[in-house]
Amino acid sequence: MTTHLDRLLFAQGGQCFFCRKPLPKAEASVEHLVASANGGTNDDGNCVACCKALNHLLASKSIKDKMQIVLNQRGHIVCPDNVSPQPNPAPTVSPATAAPKPTPAAVNGASTAIDLVQSDLKKRGASRPRKVSTLTSTIKALLKQQQKPNSDAEVANLIAELQKRGKVIVSDTNVTYKLG
Ligand SMILES: [Zn+2]
Known part of the structure; x- marks a missing residue:
């Protein structure tokens, strides 16, 4: 029998909705975007499959708080369980097209x-x-x-x-x- 989680995982190509890492079913859980406690439904439109650790962190927070958590990652979401000790290698940029180096102040700002x-x-x-x-x-x-x-x-x-x-x-x- 196909469960809700199976269906969501299939629709997401077997990846976590947030960090997009391959997500084995054993590490996946159904995240209700609008928490059940806040009246969220079990419909697919309100549910995603994601890493258990992130689901635990998001829990029954408001959708606003959840968006803030996601936005704070600036497009580089790593779910709590998947954080590797090594920082990701910087993207390689060919010298010909490389932008001018940012000033130290700009680096600090970012x-x-x-x-x-x-x-x-x-x-x-x-x-x-x-x-x-x-x-x-x-x-x-x-x-x-x-x-x-x-x-x-x-x-x-x-x-x-x-x-x-x-x-x-x-x-x-x-x-x-x-x-x-
Ligand atoms: Zn994840």
């Missing part, structure tokens, strides 16, 4: 929230937050100061990504760092 947080934590040295709650408020304040999205979901997402990068180790309510 830095992602995650890199911003990581370098800020690195700078803090011994005064890094030791508790998840403090780390959360520290990141929130930093994002706010940089006028970047700073919802609870965004901060939780960043902490999850730092963990995936192996930069932050969360044990119960305590945080330790491996920032190098």
Whole structure:
């Protein structure tokens, strides 16, 4: 018998709706774009198959918060379970068509929230937050100061990504760092 998940996966070519990685059924789950808790239906028009980890993160957030999480990734969505420790190689551009190198200021302006947080934590040295709650408020304040999205979901997402990068180790309510 074909399940709802099978059908969605087939329609998506066997890929996660968000990160577009090949998605084995065992790692897939049905994400209700408008959460069931918010009145979302089981219709295919409201459902996608995606990595379980991202589904867990999106949970019953409002569609606005979900869009914010997706948009914050700036078109390079990597679901929480699929984050690899190595950064993606930069796209190769042939020298003839290469655009002029951006100035350092432009590079800083384009830095992602995650890199911003990581370098800020690195700078803090011994005064890094030791508790998840403090780390959360520290990141929130930093994002706010940089006028970047700073919802609870965004901060939780960043902490999850730092963990995936192996930069932050969360044990119960305590945080330790491996920032190098
Ligand atoms: Zn995914």
